[in-house]
Amino acid sequence: MKSKVIVFPGSNCDLDAYHLLKDVLNYRVEYIYFNQKKINNCDLIILPGGFTYGDYLRSGAIARFSPVMDAVIDFAERGGLVLGICNGFQVLTEAGLLPGALYRNNHLHFRCEKIYLRIENNSSPYTMAARKGDILKIPVAHGDGNYYADPRTLEKMERNNQILFRYCDSEGNISNEANPNGSLSNIAGICNKKGNVAGMMPHPERAGETLLGSTDGLVIFRSIFKSLEKGRIER
Amino acid sequence: MNKNAWRELGLSDKEYQMIVEQVGREPNLTELNMYSVMWSEHCSYKHSRTSLNLFPTSGPRVIQGPGENAGVVDLGDGWAVVFKIESHNHPSAIEPYQGAATGVGGILRDIFTMGAQPVAFLNSLRFGDLEDPRVRYLFDGAVAGIGGYGNCVGIPTVAGEIYFDPCYSNNPLVNAMCVGVMPKHRLVLGKACGIGNLVVLAGAQTGRDGIHGVTFASEELSNESEEKRPAVQVGDPFLGKLLMDATLEAIEKGLVCGVQDFGGAGLTCALTETAYRAGTGIEVDLDQVPLREQGMKPYEILTSESQERMLMIVDPGKLKELEAVFQRWELSLAVIGKVIEGGKVIARYRKEVVVDVPAESVAGGSPAYEPESREPGYYKILAQHDLSLIPPPDDYGKALQGLLSAPDIASKEWAWRRYDYSVRTSTVQGPGGDAAVVRLRETGKALALAVDGNGTLTYLDPYAGGMMAVAEATRNLCCVGAEPIGITDCLNFGNPEKPEIFWQFKQAVKGMAEACRALDIPVVGGNVSFYNEVEGEAIYPTPVVGAVGLLDNPEKTCNIAFSRVGDLVCLLGASNVSLGGSQYLKTYCHQVAGRLADIDLEFEKKLQVLLRILITEELIVSAHDLSDGGLSVALAESCIAGNSGAEIELNNQVSPILQLFGEGPSRIIISFKPGNKDKVIKLSESSSIPLLFLGEVCGDALIIKSDGDIILKLSLGTMKEAYEEVFSCIMR
Amino acid sequence: MKPTARCLAAWKEENSLYYIAKVEVTLKKVVLDPQGVAVENALKVLGYNNASKVRVGKYIELTVEAEDSKTAAIQVEEMSRRLLSNPVIEDFCYTVQEAGG
Amino acid sequence: MKPTARCLAAWKEENSLYYIAKVEVTLKKVVLDPQGVAVENALKVLGYNNASKVRVGKYIELTVEAEDSKTAAIQVEEMSRRLLSNPVIEDFCYTVQEAGG
């Protein structure tokens, strides 16, 4: 599996994603800078967390116009796997690659904590190594993770199985208490209709080593790996 | 020159005479402005220098002690740790968000300026009574600002402390600490070395903001100009991060030979200090400084404190490559001058020489004062306060519950979950424990980090309080199994020109220095913040210690949690405690008074060593330092953290109130599995450290017995609610 | 006709109107506006080279119930000074306009 | 009189004016505005019980160089749609006003 981690000005989880893929999982990974216009030889593009352009104006609003984004859009249209984590998710919604928008947490605070996620759909390339209903313990760290989509869009997303993760409690119950940011119907992660582009607010790359308290994030990267292998065999 | 000119700039007649002698003529107004900022207390340490000499600043691990942007300590394996703490109290009192944010940005630059990759932030905060809405506004804003800057630059904030007392109402304390690591050979100093090298400015444009702390010559002062110079700057963490990444890359590639950040006193400080340290001179053309506003006067350009700027000394042959590094992030550089021989800083503006002064004089020529010092009247009176009159509580359970929800003691999660403490995937232990643990991927080892200070104790006894701050900060490192290797300190005091305040200062520094010597730990940097008073009312003397420790194996660490049912619970260390200065007295009698328990530094040292052995030999499961609230609070915290109860039996010799709520140094609660009992006893005996068996981890309540009777029983749920929900309620 | 103290409350109730206030809060001109700089650069990237001096501030809209527009304005001014802006680094300006009872 | 293509640039240079644009961006009414709620509560705490329906948005001010106010307005509208607001959750409105050459 060959991955690229995009580095926008202000990205700051780029090195964490890189570290996890390379040092923990032994995958091939390279950085791609925001002003590069081409992306070659790649199976997975990661848009990492951070504060692109300071998150000034709106999270992800300015990064979305970086030169590299044309290549990302092109790659996604050709069916390539694109995963946006936290700020990366925000960039993808701003770019229109994913539906809806992410805005200010309902309590107005930045929130860093370990939360629980329920796998809502294990047919996507990002969750296929997990079981539906599995509960993952993964950190969140964001101020703008409040997901919104208008009712019609939401309904379509539900119908198309586009909701990948919801915030839940340690037992898997979806409740207001378990929602760290006011997100619509506890949505923590989604994918596009085709399923190849995904975004999530929690940080799976921070949950990849026992020393750091959880390895639950690995299943997402294992899923990606598995789906690529599968694709390769089918081809 | 008119007498008023220097007086209004805050310089005394005698200081003006010194300047005339050192320059060899009368300085012009621009030069006088430079002197005024550089000879201010903030930059010249004129009231504190002599006392600070008491600190031990060297040791086998010390690579760079005080005098540079930050201290540097050897970590072994070819790596070094760089750290410093700094105050941003006054700006935070009027614009808490930006004041705190720029404080974090400032200390960040001090670290990466030296070539180190920042890996952690810490902070120490003091506010007034939260009943006051203005205090709540300040508290909320400062916490948001610390997170706002730190989260954006992607450096985790892993530890800190927060206390509340009316003495900080109008003068909150916001102290920020940053820690970085680097390969030893990468160290770069703030020196203008190499005659002919270029002086290069990077980062933000220079504006009129932050030209403050200085009064202006009367002819230039008007209401309008006041308006134009807000005393608080706005930080730009986005630019700060780009600047950090570019500077570190430039240093790694060997493209710069000296780097200096812009802190207080802006360009003036950066130019004169780098030249002074290198024994060289600098010639600059102020017209080359990129400005944000039109019509800025030379003295404004020279003293502006606009944020996010760096000065670099560069070999002309490497300029192109340096530009390419900064260009990656679309940052441009401005060559503003060059390094010259002769030790002078010369500035031109519109072709005319407007400044021509010896760097040594501006940066290092200020007088040192040894102000008068006098023991304040309150000291003996409060020390004699009769503590035997304190009534025991009607209900020990209720008393503990109340303490757990006292803002000084209650969980500060409301604040620290607003800080990203897990970015960089290296935080093994984040906020909430005795010390943070941050692993170093490059060496497989880890840093332990803690920041501690106690204004109440220092007020009651500055000498003992100073010792205790050092002892507590280093003890906290030992509670996670680390060896303390260096400290940095931030000394927050009132007006040093008042003899009573200066006495507090001298006593505290003496105590800290003595503790450092006894515990064999060097001070490698720090900061002094005087004049923390409003309308003549000074804050408590509040020295804050930031401590750094080394942990050989991050797998072999410890936290505070009682996590395994059946484990034995013991009190390790001293038995002498006092209700003097305790949280019990503060919370239930609304008094800050009494004599503190004595501290024995030799004993403290032995305890710290023993603790590290117990942890690295993996004999104990938890360790928790006893501080605010004494034994009862520490037990409750360990229960809450581990989500288990405990059953404890007090001894009969001492009154329960003293045992449960008395406070004193050198005490730790540990828990371990019964199978390790003999080994733990043997090791503590051979170190002659008392080990007192208290009980065991069990059930889902904290139960405390005295003489066979249950005197306290609190369920986990009750304790959690008291401990965890206070701030969300108050700050709603 | 002036109401007596006794029925002042009732009188106010009947006679008060709703006003819509719009408050703009911006950083003082001399203070760095990092958001403004970032947006200006982004506009340039999008090809708007003719855009300059971008400042980003806050916009607050609220409804105020008051006797008359002057009272409403005084209150909005007060709110802006006390809560909506920090005069140390920010300026504000506002408009008040009748909303119809 | 229409300029020829050749001297269009010069003609524009001479004839363009500066316009000050003010853009207000607010959350759509259907989107819950947590900041507005917080500000409204804070106003109540300060005693302004007569304040309601508080919405907090963004205010962006910029200078646009353009041939005429219509061109300026078109451009500002475009900037607002493309960058300054996110149409999924936000509405915007703007004014354009001549600044004097």
Ligand SMILES: Nc1ncnc2c1ncn2[C@@H]1O[C@H](COP(=O)(O)OP(=O)(O)O)[C@@H](O)[C@H]1O
């Ligand atoms: N309380 C202190 N203890 C030890 N060193 C100190 C203390 N206060 C200041 N210093 C040292 O004095 C030097 C100057 O400090 P400061 O002016 O705060 O530096 P800067 O402006 O670069 O941040 C630094 O090297 C600092 O470490």
Ligand SMILES: [Mg+2]
């Ligand atoms: Mg410095």
